[in-house]
Amino acid sequence: MGSRALLGAASLCGIALACASCRPAAEPLPARVRISIDGAVISPAKADGRQWDGMGAVAPGALTAIGGLLRTEHPAAAAASVAGFAAEAAGSGTEPPEPFGSAELFVGARSLGRRTLDRSGQRDTCTPGWDGPPTWRRVPLTPDVHLSGELIDRDLIHDDFIGRFAINHGHLVAALRARTVHPVAVDNQAAGQVLFVWIEVWPD
Template sequence: MASRPLGAAALCGIALGCAACKPAAPPLPAHVRISIDGAVISPAKADGRQWDGMGAVPAEALTAIGGLLRTKHPVAAAASVAGFAAEAAGAGTEPPEPFGSAELFVGGRSLGRRALDRPGQRDTCTPGWKGPPTWYRVPLTPDVHLSGELIDRDLVNDDFIGRFAIHHGHLVEALRARTVYPVAVDNQAAGQVLFVWIEVWPE
């Protein structure tokens, strides 16, 4: 029996059916728990100098990190950059001693500021924070966002590392990842904070 050509309506129905085969994203919870677990920091300041001392980080190391940042998969990129930054920091350069704080906002209303620190943590491009700092029962509204800053603790004058902002879209990505999730922030401020590791869980 000869096959009959499919009409436009039938083709449209097939296309719609295929689209319907894709599972819909689950609905977002009304409230979430948000934690900031750590960060990945460039082994060099924006001008190439190391964080402490007078030396400079080799340009090829910074070029390699720039290439890794263009990896499309955020977890793979963050892990690669963190490993390379730690290696560069251990090759005679002087990594920072990062600390700072972050504040959570819903619209213009603050839900509290948390310290980002870990006593005794020294010389690292991959700091983790004691706790970790966490906000509970956060409304997952489009205007929710985190604003933070990191500083290099020095004996005399502390060095400013950079500010970062984490928005609703980042929080939704972390929620759906269901694990500790790296938010790329290297395109913010001076580009010295590369990733911020967060967790978002429904409540």
């Protein structure tokens, strides 16, 4: 390589290093946080395409469209779009679930308590919210902190299992840095019937 090429490469490296040094450092994480679960987005159909209540099936085109939305790179936009589409699909002759459930927070194997996920009078929805919302205070933001939850469709005779979800340290940090209600994509967990879980994480 000629001297001019070497000088050019050195200059580019210097610029790159200078730019890297100018980048703002990530804010240090707080030692303790407040964690809330605000709601969820549920598929308008069971994994086999059947609607939650009744004998009909959800149109395959609706499920294909939701699958396409889930593959976008922006979780907040995807969650909002999927929520709107799920609500529309649920209102077009199908019967949505009546979701309720619970979630438990752990640091390692130690439980910091279980919270109920429910809302009085809430019926027939793919976008449930929870009374409260359920919250844990003064939670150590350690690498082994995680949430585990499950949702169930309340029926007159036999309740239907909707799905389990897990939220890990990385999800909690992303929500903390988002500084708003943050969607965690969980459609790749369990049966894929729970699509998103909305959480908030704030310094505490």
